[in-house]
Amino acid sequence: MNYEFPSFDEMFVAAGEPRPICRHFAERLEAIPGEELRTRQQAAEVSLRNLGITFNVYGHEDGTEKVWPFDLVPRILDAHEWQRVEDGLRQRIRALNLFVDDVYNDQRIFADGVVPGELVLEAPTYRPQMQGFRPAKGAWCHISGVDLIRHEDGTIYVLEDNLRCPSGVSYVLENREVMKRTFPQMFDGVAVAPVEEYPERLLETLLACAPPHATNPTAVVMTPGIYNSAYFEHTFLAQQMGVELVQGSDLYVDGGFVYMRTTLGPQRVDVIYRRIDDDFLDPKCFRKDSALGVAGLVDAYRRGNVTLANAPGTGIADDKAVYAYVPEIIKYYLGEEPILHNVPTYLCDDPEQRKYVIDHVAELVVKPTNESGGYGILIGPHATDEQRAQCVARIRDNPRNYIAQPMLNLSTVPTLAGGELAPRHVDLRPFVLCGEDIYVMPGGLTRVALVEGSMVVNSSQGGGSKDTWVLRNGNQTHHVHASHSN
Amino acid sequence: MLSRVADSLYWMSRYVERAENVARFIDVNYNLTLGEGAGLGDQWAPLVDTTGDNELFRKFYDDANRDNVVQFLAFDQRNPNSILSCISNARENARSVRETITSDMWEQLNKFYLLVRSAARTPNRLAGAYAFCDAVRLASHSLIGTTYTTMSHGEAWHFLRMGRLMERADKTSRIVDVQYFLLLPRPDDVGTSLDVVRWSALLRSTSALSMYRRVHGQITPNRVADFLILDRNFPRAMRFCVLRAQNSLEIITGAHSGTFQRRSEQLFGRLRAVLDYTGIGEIISRGMHQYIDDFQRELNQIGLAVQADFFTQGDPEPASQTQRQA
Numbered sequence: 001m002n003y004e005f006p007s008f009d010e011m012f013v014a015a016g017e018p019r020p021i022c023r024h025f026a027e028r029l030e031a032i033p034g035e036e037l038r039t040r041q042q043a044a045e046v047s048l049r050n051l052g053i054t055f056n057v058y059g060h061e062d063g064t065e066k067v068w069p070f071d072l073v074p075r076i077l078d079a080h081e082w083q084r085v086e087d088g089l090r091q092r093i094r095a096l097n098l099f100v101d102d103v104y105n106d107q108r109i110f111a112d113g114v115v116p117g118e119l120v121l122e123a124p125t126y127r128p129q130m131q132g133f134r135p136a137k138g139a140w141c142h143i144s145g146v147d148l149i150r151h152e153d154g155t156i157y158v159l160e161d162n163l164r165c166p167s168g169v170s171y172v173l174e175n176r177e178v179m180k181r182t183f184p185q186m187f188d189g190v191a192v193a194p195v196e197e198y199p200e201r202l203l204e205t206l207l208a209c210a211p212p213h214a215t216n217p218t219a220v221v222m223t224p225g226i227y228n229s230a231y232f233e234h235t236f237l238a239q240q241m242g243v244e245l246v247q248g249s250d251l252y253v254d255g256g257f258v259y260m261r262t263t264l265g266p267q268r269v270d271v272i273y274r275r276i277d278d279d280f281l282d283p284k285c286f287r288k289d290s291a292l293g294v295a296g297l298v299d300a301y302r303r304g305n306v307t308l309a310n311a312p313g314t315g316i317a318d319d320k321a322v323y324a325y326v327p328e329i330i331k332y333y334l335g336e337e338p339i340l341h342n343v344p345t346y347l348c349d350d351p352e353q354r355k356y357v358i359d360h361v362a363e364l365v366v367k368p369t370n371e372s373g374g375y376g377i378l379i380g381p382h383a384t385d386e387q388r389a390q391c392v393a394r395i396r397d398n399p400r401n402y403i404a405q406p407m408l409n410l411s412t413v414p415t416l417a418g419g420e421l422a423p424r425h426v427d428l429r430p431f432v433l434c435g436e437d438i439y440v441m442p443g444g445l446t447r448v449a450l451v452e453g454s455m456v457v458n459s460s461q462g463g464g465s466k467d468t469w470v471l472r473n474g475n476q477t478h479h480v481h482a483s484h485s486n
Numbered sequence: 487m488l489s490r491v492a493d494s495l496y497w498m499s500r501y502v503e504r505a506e507n508v509a510r511f512i513d514v515n516y517n518l519t520l521g522e523g524a525g526l527g528d529q530w531a532p533l534v535d536t537t538g539d540n541e542l543f544r545k546f547y548d549d550a551n552r553d554n555v556v557q558f559l560a561f562d563q564r565n566p567n568s569i570l571s572c573i574s575n576a577r578e579n580a581r582s583v584r585e586t587i588t589s590d591m592w593e594q595l596n597k598f599y600l601l602v603r604s605a606a607r608t609p610n611r612l613a614g615a616y617a618f619c620d621a622v623r624l625a626s627h628s629l630i631g632t633t634y635t636t637m638s639h640g641e642a643w644h645f646l647r648m649g650r651l652m653e654r655a656d657k658t659s660r661i662v663d664v665q666y667f668l669l670l671p672r673p674d675d676v677g678t679s680l681d682v683v684r685w686s687a688l689l690r691s692t693s694a695l696s697m698y699r700r701v702h703g704q705i706t707p708n709r710v711a712d713f714l715i716l717d718r719n720f721p722r723a724m725r726f727c728v729l730r731a732q733n734s735l736e737i738i739t740g741a742h743s744g745t746f747q748r749r750s751e752q753l754f755g756r757l758r759a760v761l762d763y764t765g766i767g768e769i770i771s772r773g774m775h776q777y778i779d780d781f782q783r784e785l786n787q788i789g790l791a792v793q794a795d796f797f798t799q800g801d802p803e804p805a806s807q808t809q810r811q812a
Contacts, residue, residue, distance in 0.1 A: 051589070052581075052596040226581050235584035245585040250488050261489045263641065263738070263796045 005423035006453075007152040008411040010075055021078045021471060028186060029073065034419065041072050041416050044182040053174050053232060069464030070175060072183060075413045075426060075446040079193075082470045085148070085156060085430070086440045088340030093144055093432045095330040096161065096317045100140040102333075103316060104130045114332045115325045119349070122400065123322070124370055125164075125315025127278060129285055133302055135311045136209045139435050142309035143202070143273070145169070145444075148340075148428045150411035157343045157408070159427065160323060163314040165275050168445040169198060169431045170233035171465055173240075175445075179467040191472040193442035198431070199240035202273075205435035206241075209307050210270045217270035220244045220260065222251075224276045224292045234275050248276075253296030258306045271307045278312045320369040320403045321347055348395050348402040357404040358395065361388050364404040366395070379455070381407055410455050413466065415448055425449045427457050428468065443468035487641050491586050493797040494579040495642055496649035498587075499633075501576035502595070503650045505569045505602075506626035507657035508559050509619035511536055514665070514691030516616055518684055519552075530555040536664040537567055556615045561606040569622055573602045588636040591629065598625040644734035648792070651734070655727035656785055658692060662714050662724075663778040665691075666707070685710055692722045711774065712766035724781065725761045732758050738796075750791035757784050 004015050011022045018026035049067050077085075102109050103120055104127075110117035120126060145166025147159040172195055180187065203219065210217035220243050223234035238245035250260050251269065259266040274281065280290040285298035300306050316322060324345040327338045346353040346364070357364060366378040378391040395402045412423035430444030446466040447457035457463040515533050531550035534543045539558075542565060547554040560569045577599045584592055605611055605618050630650070637643050665688045685705045689695040694713065697720050702709040717723040732754040736743060739751060746752040769777045 049600070050593055050597055052592060221585075226578070231581070232584075235581075238585035239589070243585075244488055244491070245583075246488065247490065250490050261799070263487050263489055263492045263645075265799075 003414060003421055003423070005412045007409040007425075008150055008154055009423060010077075010150070010411050010413045010426070012414075022076050024190065025074075025076060025186070029414075029421075037072065037416060037421075038419050040182050044070055044072055044178050047178050047181055048174075051174070051178075053171075053178075068171060068174075068459065069450060070178060071415045071424075071448055071450075071464050071466045072179070073414050073416065073421065074179065074186075074467040074469045075428070076469045076471060077443065079471050081156075082193075082442065084339060086442075088158075088338070089146055089430055089432050089440050090438050091330060091334065091336060091339055092146065092158070092161070092326065093141065093434050093438060095333045096144075096163065096326070097138070097140050097434055098333040099329045100163075100311075100314050100317050101134065101138055104133060104313060109329070109332055112332070114328050115322070119321055119325075119400075120316050120319075123316050123319045125278070125313075125319055127313035127315075129298065129302075130311070130313040136211055136304070136307050137436055139205075139209050139309075140311040141314045141317065141434055142205055142209060142311075144310075144432045144434065145429045146432065148430065148444075149343075149408060150428075152409040152411070156340065158326070158340050159343055160320060161318045161326070162429075163318045164277065164310060165230075166429070166431070167230040167233050167275075168429055168447075168465075169441070170236040172431070172441070172443065172445050172468065173198065174236070175465060175467040190469070193470040193472055195441055195443060198441050199237065201433055201439045201441075202237065203241040203243070205433045205439070206271045206273055206307075206309055208435040209309065211304055211307055213305075214270040218243075218268065219271035219273065220246045220269050222246050222248070222272050222274040222276055224248075224280065228275070230275060237273070246272075248290075248292045248294050251294045251297070253294060253300050256296075256300050256303050256305050258294070258297065258300050269306060271309065273309045278315065281308070281312060315370075320345075320367055321349060321400065324403065343405045343408060346404045348399040348404065354395065354399055357402075358392050361392055361404075363407060365407055366391055366402055366404045369401055369403055379407070408455075410449075410457075413446070413448065415450070415466075417450065417452065422452065424452070425455050425457070426466070442470040487586075487645075489797050489799060491583045491642070492645045493793075494583045495586065495645045496792070496797075498576045498579035498583070498595075499646040499650040500653040501572040501579065502598075502626055502629060503653040504567060504657065505572035505576070506623055507654070507661075508537065508567065508569050508572070509622040509626075510657075510691045511661065512556055512559055513616060513619045513623075514661070514687055516619075517687040517690065518665075532664050532667070533559070536660045538660075539565060539567055553612050556612055560615060560618065561611060570602055570606045573599050586642050588632075590632050590636045594625075594629045594632045598622075598629060601625060641738055644738050645796075648731045648734040648738070651727040651731035652785060652789060654722060655724045655731070656782060658714055658722050658724050658727070659778045659781050659785075661688070661691060662711060663775060666711065666774050689713075694720060694722060708766055708770060711770070715769065716761065716764065716766060728754070728758050728761055735792075748791070748795040750788060750795045753784065753788045753791055757781075757788065 003012065005012065011026060012018050045067070048070055053068050099109065107117065109115050141163040143166065145162040145168060147162065148156050149159050150156050176195055206219045207217055219241070221234055221238040223231060223245055225231065225247055228234070235245055244260065246260055251258055252261070258269045258272070260269050276292055279287045280292045282293045282295060282297040283290045284295045298312065301308050323342065324347055327342055330336060330338045346357050348354045348357055357366065362380045364380045366380065368376040378387060380388065383391070410425035410427060413426050414421040415424035417424065426446050426448045428444050428446050431441045433439040446468045447459070447463050448466055449455055449457045449462070450464045451462055454462065511533055515530065519529055530552050533555055534540050534550060537559065543550070543558055546562070546564060547558060558565055558568065562568045563570055565571060577595055580587060580592060580595050601621060605614070608614070611618070633643070633646060682705050685707065686695055689698050689710060692714060698710065698713050701717065702713060713720060713723065715724050718725055718729060720726055735751060735754055739748065741747060741751055744755070746755055
């Protein structure tokens with residue numbers, strides 16, 4: 001295989017030399033003729049199209065649905081390394097959940113001078129309406145997605161935390177499904193940690209956090225509707241959990257309780273996994289012009305009559321300025337050293353750091369603190385002088401709104417590009433559930449930048465995805481040994 | 487079940503059934519007009535009458551020739567009842583209830599949609615229209631089969647079945663109405679003129695030929711009408727559709743047969759009773775067209791009652807936002 005790569009590659013140490021855990025797989029992959037690879041890739045694409053596994057792109061004219069680009073070559077993670085990542089995620093989410101609870105209640109962390117209070121209280125995602133509230137089981141961020149990247153030094157860093165409505169988990173499950181359908185022989189003799197239990201765990205987490213009065217709680221998934229970019233995922237999760245998928249218009253509040261309109265009359269709803277932003281939840285509480293929400297929902301929530309997952313207000317923990325403090329937050333609440341490292345981050349709000357950012361804008365990546373989907377990011381080294389100047393002006397205008405990070409060289413994975421295997425940059429979004437316990441799904445969503453040299457993995461901007469394999473211990477050679485010893 | 491979901495399921499299956507029937511209309515007319523030269527060969531305008539969209543057709547087309555009519559009925563997006571529009575609508579409805587239907591059903595309907603869309607984009611689509619109609623019928627049957635075998639036969643399934651059978655009853659009645667008129671233009675001719683080829687084509691359009699033969703043997707106009715209107719076992723006959731749709735309604739509400747609480751139950755029971763105790767002789771002496779007109783009006787009333795009883799429930803803000811024409 002003629003495969004050369006620019007930075008850390010997940011499958012190869014050097015050209016022609018696979019990593020020990022990938023050797024078995026790489027050998028098989030090399031044995032497959034290019035023609036067959038292309039045929040399988042096409043079969044996978046047909047399969048995705050027929051299954052209607054799509055995402056919506058805003059502002060796209062030729063129909064709103066796009067088939068999710070999927071690449072046949074999986075990203076493979078070693079069991080030991082994954083264990084460390086899993087421990088790190090558990091630790092991080094536990095600390096962030098305590099942090100959100102503290103912010104909306106005692107605010108000890110401000111009093112102790114670990115995180116500046118105004119940084120949090122002035123964030124647009126802070127919800128004063130939640131002050132003094134504590135949700136069932138103390139769980140705020142029931143579902144989180146944490147974006148990880150591997151730099152060329154081989155270290156895995158946390159790039160950002162998504163504690164509002166992280167999406168992508170359905171693609172993890174569908175990618176595995178499509179992989180098994182179109183490339184079953186690649187699984188022979190390999191023990192891959194299963195991802196299929198996620199919907200069960202999600203339902204368990206949601207029901208565990210139901211209001212205490214509900215003896216046989218009813219959970220629903222709430223969607224903004226078929227035009228939302230993640231609508232496919234909403235239907236997928238509702239279907240997998242066997243719960244109703246509701247829109248705002250299906251629900252109403254009466255006497256402080258939430259009901260859904262059914263063919264046989266009203267039915268009480270106890271837990272809402274809402275895939276709709278805080279702003280649109282309740283026109284009486286947040287945005288008055290919201291047609292997607294339910295009037296009185298937040299009041300019912302504050303009375304403890306319904307559980308919202310995630311809780312309103314968790315957005316403060318995925319603000320990118322707060323992100324810079326997460327290592328301190330972990331030490332403060334848990335008394336532990338962070339297992340996973342942050343990417344070094346400059347806060348433009350701080351005058352000294354701001355000066356550094358403005359002087360070095362050509363080398364840095366500048367991000368808005370409160371955007372997702374890769375919108376509004378300036379990649380300094382790839383930007384024009386004009387774009388840099390505009391960015392500097394925006395920073396001066398509203399410094400609290402921006403952070404900057406050094407340009408990281410994301411690791412690569414072999415990817416079918418133009419019919420040949422070529423290195424493409426990837427990131428990884430594992431999903432974490434936090435109810436009575438914390439559950440980390442093995443692996444997560446590997447997003448891949450399909451354009452050569454690009455580091456932008458967002459599906460809205462030309463990214464695709466791969467199946468992610470967490471290998472179970474010692475399985476690489478197990479199959480071979482077993483066949484000899486038996 | 488959520489009112490909105492029931493609403494979408496009901497319309498999803500109505501739209502698919504509508505598309506299948508439009509395909510049948512085109513197919514039977516093709517069969518009837520083929521080789522008829524200038525006489526029946528020009529008979530494409532009645533087909534537009536069948537669907538009730540004459541006014542819309544006149545707005546966009548001057549001449550009711552074959553190409554225009556087929557384009558309008560099969561592929562024209564401006565026609566809300568074209569095959570393309572129906573399947574797009576069915577899929578939109580399915581998308582909004584994707585968690586309720588099975589993934590096999592979704593995959594089947596999605597393939598159906600891709601088939602129709604790609605046919606509509608083919609330059610020589612009109613030349614292949616008859617093969618296309620065949621494919622549409624087959625895709626519809628596959629979806630019905632997938633629904634039957636993969637989905638629990640509970641409330642959602644019965645909403646699907648009720649919608650499908652109400653739509654089918656309406657469409658069969660239209661086929662009978664128009665073709666009867668076309669084949670027997672003068673009332674005096676009823677029961678006299680017999681053109682086996684044409685009447686067989688009518689039976690074939692409803693996939694009824696061999697089943698008819700088993701029941702009635704020789705083809706006579708009255709027996710054909712009897713079969714398509716009053717047969718209780720043939721799945722495209724109007725009576726069959728009403729019987730089974732009413733049965734679905736009873737299962738949904740849990741009502742006892744012969745009683746009613748809701749308006750829809752009352753109207754359904756009444757229509758069924760009339761079908762149960764009518765003979766074909768009465769229908770013909772009263773006037774076929776008049777009889778079918780009344781039938782369609784009553785079926786429409788039932789549709790409105792179902793809407794009010796289950797989907798909007800007297801709600802000032804109805805759960806459904808899109809659609810549609812009954």
